[in-house]
Amino acid sequence: MNRTHRSGAPKEPRARQSLDPEMLKGTLLEGQSIETLQALGLVTERGGANADAHRKLKQINHFIHQVTPALDEIFERYPEPVLFDAAAGKSYLAFALFELYIRRHGRGHMYACELRPDLANRVQSLAERLGFGDRFTSLQGRIIEVPLPERIHFTLALHACDTATDEAIVRALEAKSDFIALVPCCQAELSQKLKACKGPLSPLWHHPWHRREFGAHYTNVLRTLTLQARGYQVNVTELAGWEHSLKNKLITGKRMGNYYAPAQEELKQLLQQIPVSLWLHETLKAREQASTPEDHTVQS
Template sequence: MKKQNKTPAPQALVDEIRPGQSLELLKELHILTREGKLNQDSRRKLKQVYHLFGFIEKLLLELADQPGGILLADHGAGKSYLGFILYDLFFKAQKTGHIYGIETRPELVQKSRELADRLGFDRMSFLNLSVAESAQSDQLPERIDMVTALHACDTATDDAIAFGLQKHARFMVLVPCCQAEIARCLNQHKALSLARTPLAELWRHPLHTRELGSQITNVLRCLYLEASGYQVTVTELVGWEHSMKNELILARYTGQKKRAAAERLQAILQEFGLAQLNETRFRLSN
């Protein structure tokens, strides 16, 4: 394992950066400047990073006694911003466990591998796969304890949920982004819906179609998770002034499949003319 740079943080940063945090990593993530300083924008980014980590850390602590360590899959990883922060602030001290970053762009996968090597983060793997492909890949273990998907676009969030269900994940942490599939379905049947129900006025205009489609998508995802045996909490990730892609879905496996959630899922699909998604996105096992 390569040694990390042990240059101490400037005194002005001590109260803002967590003890043991890699300064080199914060520079790579553009939270610190190359001179190791925080400006107002990077200070805001740092607070957002720690805010998200606070949600996930509580769940990781519940898994701390997992035999062989915690196995986490980060879908739509991009530059693996989230994975690196989780490793630096939690996994590094645990000495066990592994993070798998899943990303379709090979150049980002290679850069993440190089950064992990420089930092000595040897229990991180980066796989050049789509979220859908990862469910069938032998590069991932059969068991995954936690699934994260931060701004995985459109149906990639649904693929991450399907992956989590297949791997019997104890926790899923999802921040959906660019939900377009249901908006497309609403558009296809708009004329029929307008004749059938006055509720179709909610998505008659294209802007409303996009916004309502996004809202319905996340509601259906939450019902699907509840019907599959998860307890679901929905909250804000950061203030709306920072990002409109702000909905954080936290799912905890309990094994108690809610019949009422399954029934409401079906009712909403029928009401909005989305029954075709029964056999693709929201198929429930008995």
Template sequence: MSESYQTLLEATIAAEEFIEAGFHGARRGADVPWARVTIRPVLIKDGRHLQFVYFDGRQEVARNYRAGEATGPLRELLALPFHSIQAETATETIRVQFSKKGKPIVHREKRTNGQPITLDLAHDRPKAGILPADAPPPFLRAIGVTTADGRIRANQERKFRQINEFLRLIDETGEIDKVTTRPLRVVDLGCGSAALTFATYHYLTTIKDIPTAMTGVDAKEFLMARHQATAAELGWEGLTFAAGQILDYAPAEAPDVVLALHACDTATDDALARAVRWGSRLIFSAPCCHHHLQAQLAAAETPSPFRPVLRHGILRERLGDALTDALRAHILRLLGYRAEVLEFVAVEHTPKNLMIRAVHTGAPPTPALVAEYRALKTYWGVTPYLEELLSAELATVLTTNPSNPV
């Protein structure tokens, strides 16, 4: 990390107009002790403090520091290999991402509407979400998340948090604004109950003010008919639903953004393969079950160091899940995407709490990346289903070792 970059963030967070900063994820090949750290100013009885909220994936710990005391904890965070950092002030947004070699790339954006954000220094304010809990948008009532008078239903609080966290994961990429297609084309493959479909459409059209043409696709015809009626009630002409299989869906134009949230087993791979072939700019996939690779692990010779682990069924299942998602993300990297696996929502809300988030860059894979993929497959004796679906695309990429073709 460069000294000028560290100085910039320290000055930004120390400024009176500072609003909030977030540290997210770990860089490739690195570990950080926290899944997310948020810093914001708060007003406590003896004056202005900076509140650091540390989230380890299960619980949050908040610590408050006077301005002069915050330098040490802040520098400790800046020394950690976080994947991305974003700082908000009343007049600008500063985003920092890191190259594969760990070089910081800084983006600074002034607020274009000329209206500075008002600071909120309340110490115990509710956690901010893209959809405010105290004034939830009307579409949440239409899909059953809120009551008629606008209160979050008790049995829908987890769903509401899940929606907000998903929208945050989209928003923090900063990539939506870079897609110039209008209307923005979005497809949600295996949309199911479609809560996140409706939420994403609201986020894009109402919050971001982006003209959007979005389609939810699922095999359940009765659900698609119900969702289409709900979209009509909301007056959302740009949101449509289609009944059918993921591999059979043929849009008139390739979508810019593909969602695949909790599509079961190989349906996730079907969605990822479609997105790659469409050349979609953004992919957000929250995988569900992983039976295809699990069966291969059960049939393959277990690597001797892992026999004490894989003799336990639950550990074999979890390892299979992790290996499946690691291979999926790696295939996306081989095919020109910047891909990461991160936490979607806390595990107490759903055991299937990971997301694969990918941004198309078009960067060709390095020989080292290809070698890593081959080594991982060979070690475990498996072939991921996504490789089978994208065999033609990968055949071109993996010619660095023709003795072991796809």
């Protein structure tokens, strides 16, 4: 219900205004418990949420809604599905997926990776306090370095900063992840590298603002083609409903095989026209050459 000022003008919601429990219920997914959200600090003791927490919850649940068919599929197909949340932050997403899938089915494992030790430790204690500990592992470290099972079934990276999204792609490819879902965050890598890239197309990124925008766009195009070239069927869409986030692009992929030649060719042609060296490609090449997957895996 819209409240009004005494003047009669509609009252603007304050940034941290509390939303009542009834309003919050409409945001929750079936199987999502208020107790876990309270433990995470997203929901207050009264069962309400401030506007920031409510927005975050909406984002997470919208993301889950988009990847539900893929999650259903892996829980149908595998007895012990392995989920990997890269750049997990406070692990809101990882805890939600844990409740909705792993706890509900009583099988599977969630690995949540976070660089910051304070966050990763907090997540591990919370997982233990909530009784999730035997099927939930908080990994502290860089996505590219943390020990993971040899096989992952679903890789997620929600707002992983800059090349952290690429780290998630590398781990997903190495672990033959059946599905991948990425919502890229800030992307600075190519805006620097494009400066040195001269040619008939360079007016596209001549101005610094265009360079940032084009750099981010080109990065995501190259990520998409790289996934396709490595056998993923890819979909790029908008996370509708994320009205307060500019980082609103969802890239999902389903693994169909080891490679796809037409996409490999498109990628090659594109890189001939706009030649940049991407951290993702350099890293994939270096790790494939080193070809010592044992160094980066643990047995599940």
